[in-house]
Amino acid sequence: MARGISDDQHYKDIAAAIRTKNETDTLYKPSEMAPAILAIQGGVELNFEVVGGTTQPENPKENTIWVNTPNEITGWIFSVDEPTEPADGAVWIRTGKSSNTEFNALKQNSINVYPRLCKQYIDNSWMKKEAMVYRDGEWESFSENILDLITGFTTQRENGTGTITVDNNIVTVTTKGTGSNEQANVIYFSAEKIDISDYTELSFDVEFENNNITSGKIGFFSANSSPYAWENHVATKSFPATNAIDGHYSVDLSETSGSYYFGISLIGFQNETWYAGTNTTIYKNIVLV
Amino acid sequence: MAMIYIDAEFKCHVADDGTMTAVETNVFDGKCDAFIKGYRFIPAGESWTREDGVIFTGEMIAPWRPYSELDAAQREYEREQAADMQAALEILGVTVDG
Numbered sequence: 417m418a419r420g421i422s423d424d425q426h427y428k429d430i431a432a433a434i435r436t437k438n439e440t441d442t443l444y445k446p447s448e449m450a451p452a453i454l455a456i457q458g459g460v461e462l463n464f465e466v467v468g469g470t471t472q473p474e475n476p477k478e479n480t481i482w483v484n485t486p487n488e489i490t491g492w493i494f495s496v497d498e499p500t501e502p503a504d505g506a507v508w509i510r511t512g513k514s515s516n517t518e519f520n521a522l523k524q525n526s527i528n529v530y531p532r533l534c535k536q537y538i539d540n541s542w543m544k545k546e547a548m549v550y551r552d553g554e555w556e557s558f559s560e561n562i563l564d565l566i567t568g569f570t571t572q573r574e575n576g577t578g579t580i581t582v583d584n585n586i587v588t589v590t591t592k593g594t595g596s597n598e599q600a601n602v603i604y605f606s607a608e609k610i611d612i613s614d615y616t617e618l619s620f621d622v623e624f625e626n627n628n629i630t631s632g633k634i635g636f637f638s639a640n641s642s643p644y645a646w647e648n649h650v651a652t653k654s655f656p657a658t659n660a661i662d663g664h665y666s667v668d669l670s671e672t673s674g675s676y677y678f679g680i681s682l683i684g685f686q687n688e689t690w691y692a693g694t695n696t697t698i699y700k701n702i703v704l705v
Numbered sequence: 706m707a708m709i710y711i712d713a714e715f716k717c718h719v720a721d722d723g724t725m726t727a728v729e730t731n732v733f734d735g736k737c738d739a740f741i742k743g744y745r746f747i748p749a750g751e752s753w754t755r756e757d758g759v760i761f762t763g764e765m766i767a768p769w770r771p772y773s774e775l776d777a778a779q780r781e782y783e784r785e786q787a788a789d790m791q792a793a794l795e796i797l798g799v800t801v802d803g
Contacts, residue, residue, distance in 0.1 A: 616757075616759075617759060638776070646731050646732060646734065649732075649766070650768070650772060651766065651767040651768065651772075652765070652766055652767075653764070653765045654749070654763075654764040654765070654766075655764075656749055656764065665761075665762060666759060666760070666761050667761070667765060667767060668745070668755060668759075668761050668765070668767035669767065670755065670767075671767070671768045671769055671770060671771050671772060672767065672768055672772045673771070673772070673773070674772065674773060
């Protein structure tokens, strides 16, 4: 073995440089420095992968994003706004401020990503694609919280009183009888129309309390000018009073494109001798899929 | 309230071909036949499974034909209704101020 004399300071500098790159406090012998240098990861390591195909991947890793597509994925983009000049086959994952499928994009450090919708650029247009993220042993579909798409609610009412409150993504609506023998009609509409063209389903959880409503309805309406839930409804789910069961429900939107008002209606019977208490309905996880 | 008829896929019809289920509902009051026939009506207590496996329970209504077509048909129906009413008023010699 050839031997020579080297300044110790060089070894100290090399060791310090290694510790800076791998963010450790490890002390290195000269014989350990070369392997340590080789072990240093270049660039930033991602914590997810985007895969295509028409069959859900088997044995996926955590944070695998599956895009249900028969078309080759030529690249992927995470952004709020539609990408300009995409390549054919590129996948755009639209992101927002929140998502039920959020994940950390990096293995070290953190960039939280909130995917909401997936499209692929095919033959010069963006085509919506079903997409899911694999987390904690389950596949979860991308979805859009409807409360993130509206600024608030307006009210159309005939008779009765009631309220709508939104707190931590939970919508609570109430209606109360007047005591006279009149039917109360109330619909809480979104302040603005929502474009539902990209979605095939409205999904939500609902709980009923003290309900003697004659009918509750949730879904989309073509106009926000009437308190009568049987007018202007486009796609809705109804809950009859005597058969209102807590649970998870959906409304089919697969043939409903365009912009409509999201609405929640309550129709309450007002006869005080029957029931004049406050009816409450609680909606959670209202999302567009 | 009016009677509609739903088939095995819960698609709405305005006449029964002998195989359908009759449903009395006010959901389509004032709507023309073309509008009604473009809808799916799932009664309370029943459910429909879409071809992608998503299950929808009743009572639920949703278009199975593009809503834009149904809306166009309904608007044309309402225009015709208004024109018929106007013609009838003219025959009767009734004028409407304003």
